[in-house]
Amino acid sequence: MSGLRAVVLGPQVGAISLTGGIAALDPPPGKIADITVGWRETEPVRREVDREIEKCGREPAPLLIGERVGRAFGADPELSQAHRALQEGLLAEERLYRARLSLAVEAARQISLLEVEDHHRAPYAAAARDAIREADRMHLDRHAAMWEEFRTELRPADRPGLRREKEEVEEILADAAAVVLTGGHVAVIRNRLRLLELGPALRRLPVLAWSAGAMVLTRQVVLFHDRLPHGAARPEILGYGLSLLPGIALFPDAGARLDLDDRRSLGELAGRVAPDWAVLLDPGEQLHWDGGKWTAPAGLRTLTETGELETLPALPAERAA
Amino acid sequence: MTRRDESAIVELEDAGATPEAVDRFLQAHEFPIREGPRTTFVFRGEADAVLLGHWLFGAAAAREMERLGESDLWFLTLELPAASRVEYRFQRAIGARTEWILDPLNPRTVRDSFGVWSVCQGTGYRRPRWTLENPGVGQGELHRVPLPAGRGDARVYTPVGFRGSRPYPLLIVLDGTDYLRYASARLVLDNLIERRDIPPLIAAFVDPRKRILDYTNSPAHAAFLAEELVPALEQRFPLRTRADERGLLGAGLGAVAALTTAWRYPGFFGKLLLQSGSFTFTDVGPSNRTRLLDPVVDFVNAYRREPRRVASRVFLSCGVYDPLIYENRTLAPLLSESGMEVRFVESPDGHNWENWRDRLRVGLSWLFPGPIWLYYR
Numbered sequence: 170m171s172g173l174r175a176v177v178l179g180p181q182v183g184a185i186s187l188t189g190g191i192a193a194l195d196p197p198p199g200k201i202a203d204i205t206v207g208w209r210e211t212e213p214v215r216r217e218v219d220r221e222i223e224k225c226g227r228e229p230a231p232l233l234i235g236e237r238v239g240r241a242f243g244a245d246p247e248l249s250q251a252h253r254a255l256q257e258g259l260l261a262e263e264r265l266y267r268a269r270l271s272l273a274v275e276a277a278r279q280i281s282l283l284e285v286e287d288h289h290r291a292p293y294a295a296a297a298r299d300a301i302r303e304a305d306r307m308h309l310d311r312h313a314a315m316w317e318e319f320r321t322e323l324r325p326a327d328r329p330g331l332r333r334e335k336e337e338v339e340e341i342l343a344d345a346a347a348v349v350l351t352g353g354h355v356a357v358i359r360n361r362l363r364l365l366e367l368g369p370a371l372r373r374l375p376v377l378a379w380s381a382g383a384m385v386l387t388r389q390v391v392l393f394h395d396r397l398p399h400g401a402a403r404p405e406i407l408g409y410g411l412s413l414l415p416g417i418a419l420f421p422d423a424g425a426r427l428d429l430d431d432r433r434s435l436g437e438l439a440g441r442v443a444p445d446w447a448v449l450l451d452p453g454e455q456l457h458w459d460g461g462k463w464t465a466p467a468g469l470r471t472l473t474e475t476g477e478l479e480t481l482p483a484l485p486a487e488r489a490a
Numbered sequence: 491m492t493r494r495d496e497s498a499i500v501e502l503e504d505a506g507a508t509p510e511a512v513d514r515f516l517q518a519h520e521f522p523i524r525e526g527p528r529t530t531f532v533f534r535g536e537a538d539a540v541l542l543g544h545w546l547f548g549a550a551a552a553r554e555m556e557r558l559g560e561s562d563l564w565f566l567t568l569e570l571p572a573a574s575r576v577e578y579r580f581q582r583a584i585g586a587r588t589e590w591i592l593d594p595l596n597p598r599t600v601r602d603s604f605g606v607w608s609v610c611q612g613t614g615y616r617r618p619r620w621t622l623e624n625p626g627v628g629q630g631e632l633h634r635v636p637l638p639a640g641r642g643d644a645r646v647y648t649p650v651g652f653r654g655s656r657p658y659p660l661l662i663v664l665d666g667t668d669y670l671r672y673a674s675a676r677l678v679l680d681n682l683i684e685r686r687d688i689p690p691l692i693a694a695f696v697d698p699r700k701r702i703l704d705y706t707n708s709p710a711h712a713a714f715l716a717e718e719l720v721p722a723l724e725q726r727f728p729l730r731t732r733a734d735e736r737g738l739l740g741a742g743l744g745a746v747a748a749l750t751t752a753w754r755y756p757g758f759f760g761k762l763l764l765q766s767g768s769f770t771f772t773d774v775g776p777s778n779r780t781r782l783l784d785p786v787v788d789f790v791n792a793y794r795r796e797p798r799r800v801a802s803r804v805f806l807s808c809g810v811y812d813p814l815i816y817e818n819r820t821l822a823p824l825l826s827e828s829g830m831e832v833r834f835v836e837s838p839d840g841h842n843w844e845n846w847r848d849r850l851r852v853g854l855s856w857l858f859p860g861p862i863w864l865y866y867r
Binding site: 176180181353354355356357380381384392396397398399402407421422444 | 687833851852853855856859861862863864865866867
């Protein structure tokens with residue numbers, strides 16, 4: 170056994186390849202559970218993940234989270250409706266956050282472009298940065314509060330339909346030696362895991378996760394894409410993650426999704442996720458978490474608040490804000 | 491027009507454009523000839539004059555071609571920006587007789603509702619992959635839906651994996667049959683949804699009864715769209731009802747119809763995709779358009795005097811070779827001024843369906859952002 174608590178893989182482009190990651194994680198004997206809900210939980214794709222687990226001589230134990238939640242919603246229309254209403258509410262909040270954020274980001278950009286001496290610029294730049302971080306913080310808080318209100322009012326995990334599914338999942342996890350969490354749709358993965366309140370059950374297992382699956386295990390999930398068909402989008406905080414992987418904010422597929430020449434924006438992004446480290450992840454790369462520190466076979470590529478790309482041998486678990 | 495010493499046509503001239511040399515020249519090249527930024531159009535045949543015509547609604551923007559020496563070879567060299575796409579025909583004059591013909595040397599053609607055109611693809615133009623059939627991509631379905639008020643049928647697109655229990659955004663496509671036939675709209679929607687550039691959505695493809703009446707600021711047509719079509723679609727399909735989840739798409743006069751409908755029903759259609767709109771106005775001089783466009787001129791003049799916010803987002807596109815480029819360039823800042831979020835894209839192309847097809851990805855994905863933003867492979 171390697172003693173690793175988590176292995177994070179870079180994006181899976183083309184065929185999925187997990188054998189290297191599972192070997193690095195080297196979990197104790199036993200089945201490996203898999204969560205494929207964000208990756209399109211269709212038979213062929215799920216089988217692809219299972220086959221990778223089998224290649225390592227392990228028996229896969231698919232958790233079928235998507236199917237389970239769908240079944241629970243079918244049996245409990247009140248829960249389904251309330252969850253839909255929650256999603257609509259979160260979308261409304263996102264639109265408000267986006268409106269606020271767009272002006273804050275634009276102000277920071279304008280301030281950075283003005284031809285003035287730095288001692289004049291500095292206080293305004295700092296205030297502009299604070300405005301962005303305040304927009305992020307308020308959105309995180311609003312998002313968490315809405316989920317909490319939903320959880321308190323509906324008590325989803327105590328309702329018969331969902332409780333049954335949750336208990337079955339927890340039984341499988343109790344028997345498993347590790348869990349694999351795929352990439353894919355980050356909001357779908359996070360919402361399903363949160364609905365089933367699987368954080369505590371996942372916390373006790375070694376985890377192999379990639380891209381979106383790993384993002385939801387960090388403290389906060391940051392959405393980013395500089396190469397959308399219509400141009401760059403402003404990075405946004407989706408909301409809190411499950412906080413199982415400490416100290417980092419993940420930027421998978423950074424080479425394809427981020428404009429790595431735009432140092433000002435990169436620095437701004439690193440500042441927004443601080444005190445977490447902004448860690449970039451590309452195909453073929455791995456990150457290792459041993460419960461105390463982050464390492465990577467090829468070094469960890471992090472962004473600094475000045476927009477530099479820095480490769481470090483290891484990161485401590487926490488750093489001061 | 492430019493002629494450069496190193497061009498193939500100048501080499502032919504220098505070598506003496508004998509019939510045999512012209513034969514060899516024609517065999518040695520693909521036409522039009524692309525040499526870096528220069529494109530040379532070539533016609534060989536009996537003629538007293540030859541023009542290169544790039545059309546808009548029958549009004550030719552024609553340019554004279556030059557005869558090469560004493561030969562029967564005519565040519566015109568243009569500098570076209572990278573990735574340009576031009577649809578054209580030749581006008582050949584023999585005595586008093588003139589005729590418009592396809593370029594006999596160019597096998598690439600395109601068809602639209604006005605006929606067949608030769609297509610010149612400048613250096614760097616590539617048909618986008620998302621406009622092509624892809625066997626791995628699931629296909630949405632087209633349903634025929636009878637329309638109220640004897641307006642025939644709409645064809646309503648439902649995306650692959652459609653579920654009746656889930657609400658979808660709505661896109662109403664004016665000149666729907668043409669968008670399906672000439673802009674591969676169904677294929678484009680399938681591909682953009684598969685790529686997660688846009689969310690799964692429902693699109694209603696509708697046609698006008700009489701285009702020149704319906705699409706020229708007609709209150710009746712606007713009422714049909716807002717008061718009859720949308721409620722009828724909402725009854726039959728699971729649609730999101732927020733204005734931000736409802737869009738109108740049109741090209742040429744269809745774009746005028748989209749904007750005037752939104753103007754008559756402000757806040758009802760949140761998203762507008764206006765392609766090469768015929769936004770003619772006269773406040774800076776007389777119009778040379780037909781009187782049938784007077785209602786459009788009146789509308790645009792009034793809008794220029796008093797721009798108004800009618801939707802939340804407007805995507806405007808126009809080809810730089812389109813005679814309507816001036817009108818569209820003029821409209822874009824007015825739309826912005828009114829408080830709408832506006833994006834204006836100019837393309838190295840003309841007033842044609844393939845240009846409109848090629849702009850659908852950037853336009854639709856900006857108006858209806860898809861989950862690619864949330865997807866980390």
